[in-house]
Amino acid sequence: MTTRTTLALAGAAAGLLIIIGACAGPIPLSQAIWPQHDKEYRQMLAADPQNPQAAWYAWTAAREGITVDEARARDQELSTTHNPYSANRDGAAVSRGAVIYRAMCQRCHGADARGDGGDLLPGHAPRDMHAFGSRFAATIHGGAPRAWFRKINAGFGDVVQYPDGSSTAMPAFGDTLARAQIWQVITYLQSLDMYRKTPPASNNQPS
Numbered sequence: 001m002t003t004r005t006t007l008a009l010a011g012a013a014a015g016l017l018i019i020i021g022a023c024a025g026p027i028p029l030s031q032a033i034w035p036q037h038d039k040e041y042r043q044m045l046a047a048d049p050q051n052p053q054a055a056w057y058a059w060t061a062a063r064e065g066i067t068v069d070e071a072r073a074r075d076q077e078l079s080t081t082h083n084p085y086s087a088n089r090d091g092a093a094v095s096r097g098a099v100i101y102r103a104m105c106q107r108c109h110g111a112d113a114r115g116d117g118g119d120l121l122p123g124h125a126p127r128d129m130h131a132f133g134s135r136f137a138a139t140i141h142g143g144a145p146r147a148w149f150r151k152i153n154a155g156f157g158d159v160v161q162y163p164d165g166s167s168t169a170m171p172a173f174g175d176t177l178a179r180a181q182i183w184q185v186i187t188y189l190q191s192l193d194m195y196r197k198t199p200p201a202s203n204n205q206p207s
């Protein structure tokens, strides 16, 4: 086989995989979350339940042997436009993002990010994250993650009255999550539908 034929075949196979992946259902939250990240998140929050962002800074500082101020400063240096994680390769980031999703987003966006969570108000529903356009834009093109970062960080939509207070329909998480965590939860959203029933092999490895 010539190199060109091999390349063409490889390209066709990759295209087919993308199509198959796109048709597959989402990976359930329970499978996306590795047990160690579930535990890690609970331990992290226990240190400062009222302030999840400060809890993350403190946890990162302890983990990396730096001060809390350094942890915060490093986090603030992360780009707001470019996702440092890859939904294809970073199973740990997908898993950490899934933990955050379950804790903070599921109540509105629903267990499968279909936009059907119990805490939504009539007339203010988010879109189904699996909708063809948003899924492809999110996974292959850089545009949606950038917009998502902005919307998750600063919130958007009409100001509405939720049971726990008034906010934009999509509340702002810039004071609740570290930038790294916002990117992790975006990475989780990007991973939706990328796998079929089985999570990536790296899911069994500790991190």
Ligand code: HEC
Pocket (backbone or CB within 6 Å): 100, 101, 104, 105, 106, 107, 108, 109, 119, 120, 124, 125, 126, 127, 147, 148, 151, 152, 156, 157, 158, 162, 169, 170, 171, 173, 185, 186
């Ligand atoms: C209290 C309910 C609520 C919670 C909690 C919530 N969202 Fe939302 N979200 C919404 C609503 C409602 C919209 C749509 C707003 C609109 O279109 O006016 C939205 C929109 C979005 C969008 C924009 C999608 C698009 O159309 O581009 C993203 C991304 C998003 N949310 C991510 C998250 C993430 C990640 C979390 C958790 C960290 C989260 N949301 C938590 C209600 C919520």
